[in-house]
Amino acid sequence: MAIITFAQVKGGSGKTTAAMCTVAELVARGSSVAAFDLDPNRPLGEFFQRVPELQHVEVAVPTSERRVSALVRELASRYDNIVIDLMGAATNDTQVAMALADLVIVPSQMSGTDLKCGVETWRQAVEAAEISNRTIARGVLLARTSAGALRPRVESFLREQYNRVGANVLATAFGDRAAWKEMTYSAHIPHLHDRGSNAAKNFISVFEEMMTLIQSVIGEAAAA
């Protein structure tokens, strides 16, 4: 039903964590999902193997024999959802994975470099939509934001800067919580193992906003 690509030409922005969490949420909801790992460090497969509920998730990796587009097409014939995680750099895969997507999520932390690279990634996504002549839902996901009720000045500033270039920032943000940092060590995924926790509620809100974005594009396409 959907291909979701996590892209950001800067590394360490939260792409892989968001991709892991998205796969886990789709599994928690009983959806059929596979992952495609374009990060040469291959973090997804290693992590999923450590989580009993995710061990069955197929994680495809590129091969020298077949193009990324062909591999994803094959996955799409067998799974309803595909989550693509990219390398944290402007690579030859970036626009390919974007052109395949129904939704491109650009995780961004608060630094100036995150903003600059986030804007570049956003523009690449706009271009990928133009090249492929499709509407691709897009959203900037602010990551490692303050988990408290107060929104720090820099977060509002960042939202303004993204809005200034026409980038849509998700209303929900990926809060800075120990649970996400510990996840790859503990194999405890809040929204899979403790859905009542604050961390789980945070990611579920992010996920639901992502799904709403996809639905809005599907609705637009149906109306067109």
Added chain:
Amino acid sequence: MTTRNSRPQLQPPDLSPPARHSSSAPPRIAADDPRFAAAADLETHDAYLRGVQEGRVRVVNPDTVPSRPDERAQPPAKRRSPETSLSTKVPQSVMQQLRRRYAETGITIRNQILIALRKEGLEIDDDDIQDERKRSRR
């Protein structure tokens, strides 16, 4: 007037989610969806070179970098002698230039060095310059 000794037992209602009709579920992405062709167009060597020239591609993923068309057409090379490994140190600036040239031209660092050595007069055959890694690609 009769009274009932026991109150009827409360029966839990069926709270299971309503069955999802297959017709209402969005279908899987069709194999002929135009996105796959559009993405494949971005995976050609020309598209890759354009990406490098326009600054969109600054890092090459060795797993997915498109090979040059002429590399695909070449028959398997017959090396004149078996390969051996060579490890050495060069100034960082030289390494950066070699990497940049690889991104721009697709000529591997190994082959850039072999070509340069051949220009210096070393006897190096064309077949020795073919890149082993690329021969079976696509």
